Amino acid sequence: MGEAAHIAETLGGAVGQALIDTASQAYTLAITPAFLMAGGLAIAAAATTWALIPRDLRPTENH
Numbered sequence: 269m270g271e272a273a274h275i276a277e278t279l280g281g282a283v284g285q286a287l288i289d290t291a292s293q294a295y296t297l298a299i300t301p302a303f304l305m306a307g308g309l310a311i312a313a314a315a316t317t318w319a320l321i322p323r324d325l326r327p328t329e330n331h
Contacts, residue, residue: 269295 272291276284 269291273288276288276291278284279287
């Protein structure tokens with residue numbers, strides 16, 4: 269995004285604006301599934317951990 273913004277500023281006008289709009293849209297389309305996947309993996313890891321903790325587990329007296 270940074271390089272696209274730099275080039276868009278250099279080009280200026282409608283061409284520069286079109287470049288930054290296209291780069292922004294491409295970034296959003298690429299990063300959204302990655303964030304959703306990361307969130308899903310975090311939830312799956314938490315659920316797995318919760319399921320594997322023994323129900324009768326108690327903290328020790330020594331902390």
